[in-house]
Amino acid sequence: MPSNLGETxxxxxxxxxxxxxxxxxxxxxxxxxxxxLSLPVCCLGTATIVGNITILVIVITEPTLHKPVYLFxxxxxxxxxxxxxxxxxKLLAILWCGAGHISTSACLTQMxxxxxxxxxxxxxxxxxxxxxxxxxxxxxxYATILTDTIIARIxxxxxxRGSLLMLPCPFLIGHLNFCRSHVIPHTxxxxxxxxxxxxxxxxxxxVYGLTAALLVIGVDLFCIGLSYALIAQAVLRxxxxxxxxxxxxxxxxxxxxxxxxxxPALFSFFTHRFGHHVPLHIHILLANVYLLxxxxxNPVVYGVKTKEIRERVxxxxxxxxxxxxxxxxx
Numbered sequence: 001m002p003s004n005l006g007e008t009x010x011x012x013x014x015x016x017x018x019x020x021x022x023x024x025x026x027x028x029x030x031x032x033x034x035x036x037l038s039l040p041v042c043c044l045g046t047a048t049i050v051g052n053i054t055i056l057v058i059v060i061t062e063p064t065l066h067k068p069v070y071l072f073x074x075x076x077x078x079x080x081x082x083x084x085x086x087x088x089x090k091l092l093a094i095l096w097c098g099a100g101h102i103s104t105s106a107c108l109t110q111m112x113x114x115x116x117x118x119x120x121x122x123x124x125x126x127x128x129x130x131x132x133x134x135x136x137x138x139x140x141x142y143a144t145i146l147t148d149t150i151i152a153r154i155x156x157x158x159x160x161r162g163s164l165l166m167l168p169c170p171f172l173i174g175h176l177n178f179c180r181s182h183v184i185p186h187t188x189x190x191x192x193x194x195x196x197x198x199x200x201x202x203x204x205x206x207v208y209g210l211t212a213a214l215l216v217i218g219v220d221l222f223c224i225g226l227s228y229a230l231i232a233q234a235v236l237r238x239x240x241x242x243x244x245x246x247x248x249x250x251x252x253x254x255x256x257x258x259x260x261x262x263x264p265a266l267f268s269f270f271t272h273r274f275g276h277h278v279p280l281h282i283h284i285l286l287a288n289v290y291l292l293x294x295x296x297x298n299p300v301v302y303g304v305k306t307k308e309i310r311e312r313v314x315x316x317x318x319x320x321x322x323x324x325x326x327x328x329x330x
Contacts, residue, residue: 051299080295119162
């Protein structure tokens with residue numbers, strides 16, 4: 001999209017502005033690089049789809065993997081796929097051809113789903129930390145604590161928690177007046193990016209958005225940290241070095257996923273609210289890293305660091321190659 005179009009639409013006096021339509025600008029200041037930026041987006045989007053579908057198929061078709069840790073991983077993969085579908089198609093349309101127009105209802109819907117899925121993912125990561133805590137600190141009671149019923153309830157809680165915490169935001173925004181501009185300097189309908197366009201009192205929106213984010217990121221990170229503190233305490237009590245190494249090794253994949261998920265999330269959260277001197281395009285790029293990288297990398301981390309999944313993937317490829325070589329038509 002030409003940069004002058006973006007400047008025209010950003011003008012408060014733009015007479016052709018449709019009050020029922022928002023316009024996603026993409027990455028302000030980097031409009032000329034949009035086509036290049038689409039390349040990593042395509043790669044990450046493809047990796048997200050292939051990787052997470054592979055995880056789902058392997059876990060579902062392999063009875064030996066029907067364990068709590070892998071069922072939680074399936075939840076994580078499902079949420080990552082849904083979040084990617086909510087964001088990536090529109091993002092590519094913006095980067096490829098400047099198709100940033102989005103109706104108000106579609107914008108609020110996208111906002112709800114993207115943020116709700118992020119909250120659901122945080123809840124699942126917390127559940128996975130609890131899974132590791134029970135497995136290491138209470139191994140004899142693992143099967144009785146994490147039953148199929150409990151796992152199903154945790155999945156329901158994750159969905160309900162994310163949906164209910166995010167539900168008020170679109171309604172609060174729906175009562176705002178956008179009398180200056182409907183151009184969103186972002187690649188998707190991020191809550192604060194939309195709120196900043198309003199010309200009325202946005203304090204309720206800002207307070208609620210901050211409260212919801214702290215309830216999710218703050219509470220979940222505290223509980224995850226507490227779980228691993230108890231895990232570390234239990235591991236240090238083990239007399240055998242091999243046992244300590246094996247116990248910590250079972251947590252490796254989850255720790256990597258936590259770092260991949262929460263590190264860009266915290267950077268995006270703090271720079272968006274407190275990094276007033278950080279250039280706008282850095283804000284936007286961090287927000288996209290937060291949504292694009294974890295879904296693409298999570299399956300890779302579990303595929304590389306989890307022996308059961310790695311061996312299953314290798315067997316699938318070996319069978320596929322064997323069938324290909326035995327096909328007389330080749």
